[in-house]
Amino acid sequence: KKHFKIAVLPGDGIGPEIIDSALKVLDVVAKKYGLTFEYKFGLVGGAAIDETGDPLPSETLKICKESDAILFGAVGGEKWDNLPTDKRPEKGLLRIRKELELFANIRPAKAYEPLLDASPLKPEIIKGVDLVVLRELTGDVYFGEPRGREVRNGERVGYNTMIYYEHEVKRIAKLAFELARNRRKKVTSVDKANVLEVSGLWREVVNEVHADYADVELEHMYIDNCAMQLIRRPKDFDVIVTGNIFGDIISDEAGALTGSLGMLPSASIGERYAFYEPIHGSAPDIAGKGIANPIATILSAAMMLEITCKVPEAARDIERAIEKVLEDGYRTGDIWSPGTKRVNTVEMTEEIIKRI
Amino acid sequence: KKHFKIAVLPGDGIGPEIIDSALKVLDVVAKKYGLTFEYKFGLVGGAAIDETGDPLPSETLKICKESDAILFGAVGGEKWDNLPTDKRPEKGLLRIRKELELFANIRPAKAYEPLLDASPLKPEIIKGVDLVVLRELTGDVYFGEPRGREVRNGERVGYNTMIYYEHEVKRIAKLAFELARNRRKKVTSVDKANVLEVSGLWREVVNEVHADYADVELEHMYIDNCAMQLIRRPKDFDVIVTGNIFGDIISDEAGALTGSLGMLPSASIGERYAFYEPIHGSAPDIAGKGIANPIATILSAAMMLEITCKVPEAARDIERAIEKVLEDGYRTGDIWSPGTKRVNTVEMTEEIIKRI
């Protein structure tokens, strides 16, 4: 397959600017590797609320469902912060994940040699870090029922349900071992099995799936310990697999290690659909100024080339171009340091394209 | 009040060794400040399982309920790792918290100048860090009902309930603001209100309680963002208040920042009881060797002197002695670095006592 339908959802804040960069890079790569992309644009998040009252309009969902892959920018902003939970931009994101059954969120965190200085960690701790957090994305306390707010015995109460079904754990565990096979062959499964029954099931099923992957090492770690070890010895991790809420926390912690949020891509995949987005937010403070770092979005597009289009060479090509640009000293404001060349979004994109 | 009944629960692994150190220090401080302590020893954790089959025997609970304060070592070890959840050493800990209504866990994380090198963070990031995580300890998914494992439609499922009642949030929020008043007057409340109803209630009640503490600054932060910011700018935090499971994760992450787990004390308090323990575990690998770092336990005893005995001067006295010992270059193995003097548990304890 050489032709792909891409749903493009720029979203809010810097979303449109960084998506624009990713599309420019994709155009170049398409020519080089004989691919064609058909883009359909959709509204999402605050932008969609403003126009339709719904953070995920049915038209957008339709575009996504007819796509081979979805390229997503970012959503949210102060303007929509005081809306009730089910009207917020975030709800659009959660509904896409659920409706398209994007059960696996893949979040690489890699330390780039020229950016080691940007890390809050000592160079000897961060150097060489190359891990992936694999977060389950359609289950757990995010979607568990019952959930709600009510009054019991005259006082307010709020509750959610942390829940996992066997099949949900099975498919994410399988993917974790598959990923690890193409990497350093180690999976760390993170849970709270010393306290939670839901984690007891998680651990049991992960162990069962492991039986088919004897070549991959499996270790179990409690979430509190993992939060600690990620800082103390991040290099020791290869693939971390965990549930939705623990994964939300751990993947952001892992992202912070490198110190450059503007560099972190992600893929959220299911049996049928795939969704690619930078992990950083919509950064309303710098929106519209043309200075956002487009690299996370461009790397997300590279993940699309590898996972959806199955052209890993094209992904490697982009990754190498980005590494080269960094080595050559180009930096957007967020990763700039004295002695390097400050560039804006468009310039950074052009420098990357030149090297593809 | 000058006389205090202390329940002493050494537990497993290095527990007995470090508790021994804390008692030696307390004896000295008692003389100096005219206090008397009456110690009653109780079995807990694996040690209790081996003797009675129960991680928290009723005799131990009785001793605790007749005490002014409980000094706890550590529990757990490989030997008991494969017991079912409700028979594990950890269960003893959870039951003490619940039975004594120890709803507030106070976990300071402080960067000691002579130990800055031990941190995985760059010196300029860790230097000056002085924060407290205040974790709610008797609610949330740890104790929420319903919980369990079962088979639904032919597949296994595991579930727990994340739940907060208004009064639970109110009392911990109050304590957060009180703590902040004696510190840098800033509270960061951590939740996941953009997704969870239980967090919606949390945030609402924290805001209401804040109305009585106009002199304290309140900020709200999502748990994923907090996991990130703790690494990027730990100095910006003063008091972090959060629920039981988020607090479990965040307090361990905060503990990892300084790089010296052997230095971190904690207090768990309720209306009537108070419980003091080092945050590190039972370290079975070094148990019985006499080389464990007793400082976290001694600092926990200092918290007892301040919170239960209301003799803050005595607490400061211990803290200063410890800082002095560090400045003078004494280190147990866990915090040792070239150029410093390696000492064992007993020697470290003696050096501290000399300086009180």
Ligand SMILES: CC(C)[C@H](C(=O)O)[C@@H](O)C(=O)O
């Ligand atoms: C915006 C929010 C609902 C979302 C999540 O919690 O999943 C975000 O934090 C993420 O990680 O993509």
Ligand SMILES: CC(C)[C@H](C(=O)O)[C@@H](O)C(=O)O
């Ligand atoms: C041992 C375990 C049950 C406990 C917890 O999760 O509360 C521990 O991690 C802690 O933080 O004291």
